[in-house]
Each structure stands twice: as C-alpha cells, then as structure tokens.
Amino acid sequence: MRQQRTSLKDLAKQLGVSIATVSRALRDSHEVGDDMKRRVQELAKKLNYRPNPFAQSLRKEAPRIIGVVVPNLVSHYYAAVVDGIEDYATKEGYSVVVINSHEDHEREERAIDNFISMHVEGIIACLAQDTVDYTHFEDIHRMGIPLVFFARTCLPDLFSSVTANGDEAARLATSHLIDTGSRRIAFIGGPNHLDMVRRRKHGYLEALRENGIKIDRTLVVCDKIDFEVAREATMRLLTRDDRPDAILAFNDIITYAAFDVIKNIGLRIPQDVAIIGFTDTDTAVFVTPKLSAIVDRSYETGCRACELLLKNIGGDKHIYREVVPMMLKIRESSKKG
Template sequence: MNNRKQHRTSLKDLAKELNVSIATVSRALRSSSEIGHEMQEKVKALAKLRNYRPNPFAQSLRKEAPKIIGVVLPNLVTHYYAAVLDGIEDEAKRSGYSVISANSHESFDIETQAIDNFINLHVEGIIACLSQSTTDYSHFEEIAEMGIPLVFFGRTCLKERFSCVTANGDQAAQMATQHLIDTGSRRIAFIGGPNHLDMVQRRKHGYLEALRENQIPIERELVKCGSIDYDAVLSNTVTLLKEQKPDAIVAFNDIITFAAFNAIREAGLRIPDDVALIGFTDDVHAAFVTPQMSAIVDQAHQMGATACQLLLKNIAGDTGVYHKIVPQKLVIRGTSAKKPQ
C-alpha cells in the first residue's frame, strides 16, 4: 500500500512553472479577456497536463457569493491570539462576513500553504500575523499583485503596501523597565523572540531606552533574543540566572514570560525579592500564578476588531494604507513589587 500523500496541483504550482503570477493563471483558466488567447491556451494545456482540479468547495462558495475572510495566526492555543480572533469574528459578523482561521504553528511553510488555500477559496480578504520563522514575504507580495485585501496585526511587514494594527510595545516596554528601575532593579534582562520580528524590535527598543534614560549601562549578556519555544527559553533562562545574575527580567510574550517565571523558581530564587519579573502576557493567566504576575496587557480583542475594520474598508474599495496603534496597559502586581531602595 502506498502511503505517500498525493500532491494536488495548485494555482501557485502552475504559476511557478509558467513563471507568471497566480492572478494570470486564475484569469486564464476563466478565459478572461484580460489575458491573451495564446497565454490562455498555454495555461489550460499545462493545467490539463498536471491534472489541475479547481477546489469544488471553493467553486460552490463562489457560486453562493459568500463573504468570507481568512485569518492566519502563529499560535492559536494562546489566549492572545484566541482573543484577537474573537475580535475579528465579532467585527466580521456585524458586517455579514464569516471567518476561516488557520494556525501556522510558527512555521513559514504552513503559513504560505494557508495563504495559498485562502487564495484557492476565493476569500474576500486576509488578516495575518507573521510566524516567527517568516523572513521571505513573497507570498504576501503575490497577494498585493492579485489585488486581494490584506491587513497585518502584531507582527507585520511591507508596511508601505499593507495596512497594519500594532500595539505601542516600545512605550509599554519602556514603562515596564522604568518601573523595575524605580523599585530598585539595576541588572535588568530582556528575553525576546527572533530579532527580525518588528514586534521584538519595538519592545527591545523600549527596554533599551529606559536603561539609557537612567544612565544604566547596557549589558549585551542580559539581552537574549531567540526562538519562541517554552523549553528552550526555560533552559536558557536558568543558565542566564546562574551566569549573569540579573535582578529583574522583562519578557517578550506569554510563552517566554511563564518560561522565565518557572526558570526563576527552578534556579531556587525568590520572586520578586531575588528576581523581579514583568511580562507581555494576558491578564487572565497573569492573575492565576503566585505571586500574581505584573504584566503588560494587550487589548487583543480590540486589536482584532480594528484589523477587521481596516480589512473591510479595503474590501469596500478604500485603497488607503493605514497604520493603527492599540495601546497596551501596564498592570503592576506581585512579581515586581520590590520596595523602592
């Protein structure tokens, strides 16, 4: 028995082989007058040769003229992304749209496949947050070429071409770091995700600005940016605590925050007496640990709703590129409650 998974030829496969855009292939297969007869015949011949079959689900959806939005998220099991999706769905529903979501699992390959699937499904528009491994943006450039509305949130790219919704992570990180300084910390570490992500860059910048403003030397050994992986962060933070002995940590997101929290405990240190901690995380889980977590909290539902509002404007014909900021809130609790020196 052959267990090898059969590869179904997609529009993207045909476009790549012919060295043309996906839009050209799609229009040629529909015998659009925008495409010359010779190119139409060339595309149709290759489609037959490669046994290309249009997605029947997509065709039925198109026949019924649905109003569907596709959403690509890096990690749907986290509260933050679930809350963003909830905001998107609420806003979409009010305007008569349905939402299909895809979890990239922080993988570039899965992200690109999700985008390809959405194109084949003829969604009205796409909302996306980059996976941590995405450094090639050509799949999004293809969307621009095809004229499919696209809005980014959180982790973004190609800001000159697409609208986006972000948080004020630089200001929030600066406020959090300043709070740690005001309560006596001086050797403050920053644990972030991959350096190429704009979200990481913004939050790290705010942390560094707070150190500069307080004339605290920047120690590169205390700035650790890498994969957003719980086990790796846990292990690396235990090493950081033993070798560099920071007295506080600013953590990039919820996965890193709770990995750092457990690393401090694993190292036999007290929170906040030995090591204070503030993380970018959701308010729900922050309140359920002991001591309760000081947190930089996203307005995730609002971020999703705002991204959907921008997408709906694009779908309606507004070609403007908008950059919206949804502010974060600093909530001080037990993990950073050192007494001022």
C-alpha cells in the same frame, strides 16, 4: 488596481470554446479530446486560474469569506484576536476561516496559497516567527487581494497593519523595575528580525539609557519563541555570578518559562528577581506571587484589523497604521521592598 481573477468564462473566451468544454477539460473528462485538454490546461496555468470551490457548490451566491493566518492558535492572545475578527466580520455579513501556521514559514505559505484557491475576499495575517522571505505576501499584493497584518508585520509600504505600542509599554515597565530598585534588568525576547521584538527591545533599552544605567548586552537574549528555549536562556542568566535582578519577558510563553525557572532554583520573586511579562492571559493573577504584566488588548486588535480589511475590500486603498495601546498592570512580582 486589483487584478481580476481568471474565470472559466475568461478561459473559454480566449480559446473560442464553451464554458462547459473548458470545465470538462479541467476535470479531465472523456468528453473532451486530449489536444483540447492540453490547450485548456496550459492556458489555465499561464493565467493562474484557480477553481472556486464555493462558487462550484453555490451557483447563485458565493459566501463572503475572510481568511486569517495566526502563528499559534492555542495561545490566548491569538484566540482573542480571532474572537475580535469573527465578531466584527459576522456583524458585516462575513464568515471567517482560520489557519494555524504553527510558527512555521512553509505552513504560512501554504495557508496563503489555500486562501487564494478559496477565493477569499481578503486576508488578515500575523507572521510566523521564522518568516524572513515575504514573497508570498508580495504575490498577494500583485494579485490585488486585500490583506492586513497585525502584531508581527512586514512590507509596510504595501499593507495596512494593527500593532501595539510595545516600545512605550516596555519603556514604562523597565522604568518601573528601575524605580523599585532593580539595576541589572534582563530582556528575554523572540527572534530579532520580528518587528514586534525590535519595538519591545527598543523600549527596554531606552529606559536604561534614560535612567543612566549602562547597557549590558549579555543580559539581552533574543531567540526562538519556545518554552524550553526560554527556560534554558533564563537558567543561563540566573546561574551567572552577576545574575540579573529583574527580567522583562517578551510574551506569555517566555514569561512563564522564566517564572518557572526562578521558582525552581529557589530564588524569590520579587526580592531576588523581579519579573514583568507581556501577556494577555488571566493566569497572571492566579500564580504566586501575582504577575505584573503588560497587557495586550487583543480583542480590540482583532476588531481593528477586520475593520481595516473591510475598508480595503470596499475600495479604500489607503495604507493605515493603527496602534492599540497596551496596559501596564503592576502586581506583586515587581514590587521590591
């Protein structure tokens, strides 16, 4: 059951005073004695009372607000997801507030705390890459605030989610690289604790097994999602005597970092090193050679996530597992021969 948020009326009732007295005490007004201020503030803390800024400014009708937390708002993928969320929410009479966690766990926690204080009706979230402590989301569940994850998820027994079929997409992409002549295929991914990374890596490994190719763990590099970190990882791989002849890259940041290194050290794409990346940007067709890509349907992901959240807000307590299929687009960067 959803936990009722504490109101000024609740505080006033327990203390046996008027709502006006409680409001003045919380504002530290000189019209209220120190003892009453202390009693009000102690009870407010005990009951986790949070002022609603919207209710304060709009007495008759508070706006219907959805909070969204994304790891990197300047990324095309997350911007497109937010676009889908906003379009769906607007049609249903909701407004959307977006906070960028900048891939930082502490900022993510503050974003969630801010949304609680704002009394949003629900939250849509994608984990920051360094989030391994999910306490703030467990708190959300205990408070009964609807929340839906997309892309990078956690606590599957508590929250609905919208993800892509990254495992199947990675398997198909790796199989394509094998079918076109590559045998030493590297996987460059993000942090191993992220479920999205695990799914994509699993598909890559499955394709190697299915095609009888021995798995070389030194060709699997999972580290921070960062352009320079990915460049350094690619450089280490490609300056080995037994360098890979193909790369499957986890997302667009890692894809373009790898693409940049291959070209800068004078190797040819795809003749020397084929490459396929997970990406959702239009730039894949503007680089030379044109990039083979596994394309996220990010706008649809946003729409689906918002749809599930509004179901939850409306009283549907079912935990949904929505999967939005990805699309493999073969272009020049993976066609050998």
